[in-house]
Amino acid sequence: MDVEVKLNTVNMMVWVHKECDVIEEEALTKLQEAWDSSEQKDECIVRLNDLEGTYWMGTEIGHGFQGVTLGVDGSCKDGRMGSGCCKFWEKGKGKCVQVCREDEGTSSNKPELGGVVLTLQSAALSEDALLLYNNETVLRIIRKWVGQGGKTTFDTAKDADILQEIICLLTQRVRAGRATFLIKVKSYRGELINERAETLAEEGRTISDDDKR
Numbered sequence: 001m002d003v004e005v006k007l008n009t010v011n012m013m014v015w016v017h018k019e020c021d022v023i024e025e026e027a028l029t030k031l032q033e034a035w036d037s038s039e040q041k042d043e044c045i046v047r048l049n050d051l052e053g054t055y056w057m058g059t060e061i062g063h064g065f066q067g068v069t070l071g072v073d074g075s076c077k078d079g080r081m082g083s084g085c086c087k088f089w090e091k092g093k094g095k096c097v098q099v100c101r102e103d104e105g106t107s108s109n110k111p112e113l114g115g116v117v118l119t120l121q122s123a124a125l126s127e128d129a130l131l132l133y134n135n136e137t138v139l140r141i142i143r144k145w146v147g148q149g150g151k152t153t154f155d156t157a158k159d160a161d162i163l164q165e166i167i168c169l170l171t172q173r174v175r176a177g178r179a180t181f182l183i184k185v186k187s188y189r190g191e192l193i194n195e196r197a198e199t200l201a202e203e204g205r206t207i208s209d210d211d212k213r
Contacts, residue, residue, distance in 0.1 A: 067128030067179075071193035072119040074099075074111030074135070075201035082204025083115035085122055086196045094196060095122060096204035112138045113162045115201065120169035125176040134187040134194060142166060142182065 014031055016023070069088035075081065086094030099114040112135045123129035133139060145167055154160040173180050185194055 065128075065130045067130060068123055069130045069132065069193065070119045070122060071132045071191075071197035072112075072115040073133075073194070073197040073201040074108065074113075074115045075198070075205050076108050076111055077202075077205060080205040081111040081114070082201045082207065083111045083118050084197050084200025084202070084204050085115055085119040086193060086200060087122065088193050094200045096200040096207070098204050098207040108135070109138060109141070110159055110162070111201065111204075113141070113159055113166065115197070116142070117162060117165050117169065120166065120173070120180075123173070123180070125173060125178060128179040128181075129173070130181045130183065132183050132185050132191075132193060132197075134185055136184050139182055139184055142170075 014035075070085055071088070072083070072085040074083050081099035082096060083099055084094060084096040095118055097114065097118060099111045112133070116131070116133075116138065119131050120129075123131070141163065145163075154164055157163055170180060185191060187194070
Protein backbone atom coordinates (compact mmCIF):
# COMPACT_ATOMS: atom_id res chain seq x y z
CA MET A 1 0.00 0.00 0.00
CA ASP A 2 1.36 3.40 -0.98
CA VAL A 3 0.66 5.77 1.95
CA GLU A 4 1.66 9.40 1.73
CA VAL A 5 1.86 11.51 4.90
CA LYS A 6 1.46 15.27 4.90
CA LEU A 7 1.33 17.79 7.73
CA ASN A 8 -2.05 19.48 8.03
CA THR A 9 -1.76 23.21 7.39
CA VAL A 10 -4.78 24.17 9.53
CA ASN A 11 -6.04 23.08 12.93
CA MET A 12 -9.71 23.90 12.53
CA MET A 13 -12.43 23.51 9.91
CA VAL A 14 -15.85 25.13 9.61
CA TRP A 15 -18.75 22.97 8.43
CA VAL A 16 -22.09 24.37 7.28
CA HIS A 17 -25.26 22.70 6.09
CA LYS A 18 -25.35 22.05 2.33
CA GLU A 19 -28.61 24.02 2.08
CA CYS A 20 -27.20 27.03 3.88
CA ASP A 21 -27.22 29.90 1.37
CA VAL A 22 -26.85 32.91 3.68
CA ILE A 23 -24.80 33.25 6.85
CA GLU A 24 -25.53 36.15 9.18
CA GLU A 25 -22.77 38.69 9.68
CA GLU A 26 -22.72 38.05 13.45
CA ALA A 27 -22.10 34.34 12.86
CA LEU A 28 -19.26 35.11 10.45
CA THR A 29 -17.68 37.46 12.99
CA LYS A 30 -17.78 34.80 15.70
CA LEU A 31 -16.29 32.23 13.34
CA GLN A 32 -13.46 34.62 12.44
CA GLU A 33 -12.76 35.36 16.12
CA ALA A 34 -12.62 31.65 16.90
CA TRP A 35 -10.33 31.02 13.94
CA ASP A 36 -7.93 33.82 14.98
CA SER A 37 -7.92 32.93 18.69
CA SER A 38 -4.56 31.92 20.14
CA GLU A 39 -6.13 30.14 23.12
CA GLN A 40 -5.19 26.48 23.51
CA LYS A 41 -8.63 25.46 24.81
CA ASP A 42 -12.12 25.90 23.46
CA GLU A 43 -14.27 28.42 25.26
CA CYS A 44 -17.58 27.16 26.57
CA ILE A 45 -20.69 29.07 27.62
CA VAL A 46 -23.23 27.36 29.87
CA ARG A 47 -26.86 28.21 29.20
CA LEU A 48 -29.50 26.60 31.40
CA ASN A 49 -32.51 27.29 29.18
CA ASP A 50 -34.30 25.11 26.62
CA LEU A 51 -32.45 22.01 25.40
CA GLU A 52 -29.06 23.26 26.58
CA GLY A 53 -30.38 23.38 30.13
CA THR A 54 -31.39 19.73 29.90
CA TYR A 55 -27.93 18.83 28.62
CA TRP A 56 -25.97 20.69 31.30
CA MET A 57 -28.19 19.47 34.14
CA GLY A 58 -27.38 15.93 33.01
CA THR A 59 -23.60 16.38 33.11
CA GLU A 60 -21.38 15.16 35.91
CA ILE A 61 -21.44 18.51 37.73
CA GLY A 62 -25.14 19.13 37.17
CA HIS A 63 -25.03 22.91 37.59
CA GLY A 64 -28.10 22.88 39.85
CA PHE A 65 -26.42 23.50 43.22
CA GLN A 66 -28.04 26.32 45.21
CA GLY A 67 -24.86 27.50 46.95
CA VAL A 68 -21.52 28.47 45.45
CA THR A 69 -19.82 26.05 43.03
CA LEU A 70 -16.05 26.21 42.74
CA GLY A 71 -13.54 24.37 40.59
CA VAL A 72 -9.95 23.80 41.71
CA ASP A 73 -6.82 22.36 40.17
CA GLY A 74 -3.07 22.19 40.65
CA SER A 75 -0.21 22.16 38.17
CA CYS A 76 3.33 20.85 38.53
CA LYS A 77 5.78 21.19 35.66
CA ASP A 78 9.43 22.09 35.09
CA GLY A 79 10.12 22.35 38.81
CA ARG A 80 7.36 24.91 39.45
CA MET A 81 3.95 24.46 41.04
CA GLY A 82 0.75 26.48 40.76
CA SER A 83 -2.79 26.35 42.11
CA GLY A 84 -5.97 27.82 40.67
CA CYS A 85 -9.66 28.08 41.50
CA CYS A 86 -12.73 29.76 40.05
CA LYS A 87 -16.41 30.22 40.80
CA PHE A 88 -19.12 29.03 38.45
CA TRP A 89 -20.86 31.85 36.52
CA GLU A 90 -18.01 34.31 37.15
CA LYS A 91 -16.59 34.46 33.63
CA GLY A 92 -12.98 35.57 33.38
CA LYS A 93 -12.52 35.65 37.14
CA GLY A 94 -10.60 33.35 39.41
CA LYS A 95 -7.54 33.09 41.60
CA CYS A 96 -4.14 31.59 41.06
CA VAL A 97 -0.93 31.38 43.07
CA GLN A 98 2.51 29.89 42.72
CA VAL A 99 3.15 27.26 45.37
CA CYS A 100 6.58 27.54 46.98
CA ARG A 101 8.90 25.01 48.72
CA GLU A 102 10.29 23.57 45.50
CA ASP A 103 13.49 22.87 47.45
CA GLU A 104 11.62 20.10 49.26
CA GLY A 105 10.77 18.52 45.94
CA THR A 106 7.78 19.02 43.66
CA SER A 107 4.74 16.77 43.52
CA SER A 108 1.28 16.84 42.01
CA ASN A 109 -0.41 16.64 45.41
CA LYS A 110 1.23 19.75 46.88
CA PRO A 111 -0.29 22.26 44.41
CA GLU A 112 -3.59 20.36 44.51
CA LEU A 113 -3.71 20.78 48.30
CA GLY A 114 -2.75 24.42 47.85
CA GLY A 115 -5.71 24.73 45.51
CA VAL A 116 -8.02 23.36 48.21
CA VAL A 117 -6.84 26.13 50.56
CA LEU A 118 -7.37 28.76 47.87
CA THR A 119 -10.87 27.43 47.15
CA LEU A 120 -11.96 27.29 50.78
CA GLN A 121 -10.71 30.83 51.29
CA SER A 122 -12.86 31.90 48.33
CA ALA A 123 -16.05 30.32 49.74
CA ALA A 124 -17.94 32.73 52.01
CA LEU A 125 -19.13 31.43 55.38
CA SER A 126 -22.60 32.71 54.49
CA GLU A 127 -23.25 30.06 51.81
CA ASP A 128 -22.95 26.32 51.25
CA ALA A 129 -20.14 25.27 48.95
CA LEU A 130 -19.66 22.60 46.29
CA LEU A 131 -15.96 22.07 45.57
CA LEU A 132 -15.01 20.15 42.43
CA TYR A 133 -11.65 18.37 42.09
CA ASN A 134 -10.19 15.98 39.57
CA ASN A 135 -7.58 14.54 41.97
CA GLU A 136 -8.99 11.61 43.92
CA THR A 137 -5.81 11.21 46.01
CA VAL A 138 -6.23 14.66 47.53
CA LEU A 139 -9.82 13.89 48.52
CA ARG A 140 -8.68 10.67 50.19
CA ILE A 141 -6.04 12.57 52.16
CA ILE A 142 -8.66 15.02 53.46
CA ARG A 143 -11.20 12.27 54.12
CA LYS A 144 -8.83 10.61 56.62
CA TRP A 145 -9.41 13.56 58.94
CA VAL A 146 -13.20 13.32 58.96
CA GLY A 147 -14.44 11.94 62.29
CA GLN A 148 -11.06 10.61 63.41
CA GLY A 149 -10.97 12.40 66.76
CA GLY A 150 -7.57 12.70 68.46
CA LYS A 151 -5.99 9.63 66.84
CA THR A 152 -4.75 11.42 63.74
CA THR A 153 -1.54 13.45 63.82
CA PHE A 154 0.27 15.88 61.57
CA ASP A 155 3.65 14.48 62.60
CA THR A 156 3.73 11.88 59.83
CA ALA A 157 1.52 13.67 57.29
CA LYS A 158 3.05 14.98 54.08
CA ASP A 159 2.57 18.72 53.52
CA ALA A 160 1.26 18.94 57.08
CA ASP A 161 1.17 22.75 57.16
CA ILE A 162 -1.08 22.93 54.07
CA LEU A 163 -3.28 20.13 55.37
CA GLN A 164 -3.61 21.84 58.74
CA GLU A 165 -4.85 25.02 57.08
CA ILE A 166 -7.43 22.98 55.13
CA ILE A 167 -8.72 21.38 58.34
CA CYS A 168 -8.95 24.79 60.04
CA LEU A 169 -10.92 26.27 57.15
CA LEU A 170 -13.30 23.29 57.05
CA THR A 171 -13.77 23.56 60.83
CA GLN A 172 -14.73 27.22 60.46
CA ARG A 173 -17.38 26.26 57.94
CA VAL A 174 -18.76 23.54 60.21
CA ARG A 175 -18.99 25.96 63.12
CA ALA A 176 -20.76 28.47 60.86
CA GLY A 177 -23.37 25.80 60.07
CA ARG A 178 -22.46 25.63 56.40
CA ALA A 179 -22.29 22.46 54.30
CA THR A 180 -19.16 21.79 52.26
CA PHE A 181 -19.20 19.11 49.56
CA LEU A 182 -15.93 17.90 48.02
CA ILE A 183 -16.67 16.07 44.78
CA LYS A 184 -14.37 14.16 42.42
CA VAL A 185 -14.96 14.93 38.73
CA LYS A 186 -13.32 13.42 35.68
CA SER A 187 -10.58 15.32 33.88
CA TYR A 188 -10.63 16.45 30.25
CA ARG A 189 -14.39 16.06 29.80
CA GLY A 190 -15.04 19.63 28.70
CA GLU A 191 -16.55 20.75 32.00
CA LEU A 192 -16.25 24.52 31.91
CA ILE A 193 -15.31 25.11 35.55
CA ASN A 194 -12.73 22.31 35.59
CA GLU A 195 -11.07 23.55 32.42
CA ARG A 196 -10.94 27.11 33.77
CA ALA A 197 -9.37 25.98 37.06
CA GLU A 198 -6.72 24.04 35.15
CA THR A 199 -5.83 27.13 33.10
CA LEU A 200 -5.53 29.21 36.27
CA ALA A 201 -3.28 26.60 37.90
CA GLU A 202 -1.00 26.72 34.88
CA GLU A 203 -0.93 30.52 35.13
CA GLY A 204 -0.01 30.18 38.80
CA ARG A 205 3.20 28.38 37.87
CA THR A 206 4.36 31.45 35.93
CA ILE A 207 3.78 33.98 38.73
CA SER A 208 6.84 35.85 39.93
CA ASP A 209 8.82 34.21 42.73
CA ASP A 210 8.29 37.37 44.80
CA ASP A 211 4.54 36.62 44.96
CA LYS A 212 4.60 32.89 45.57
CA ARG A 213 2.96 31.34 48.63
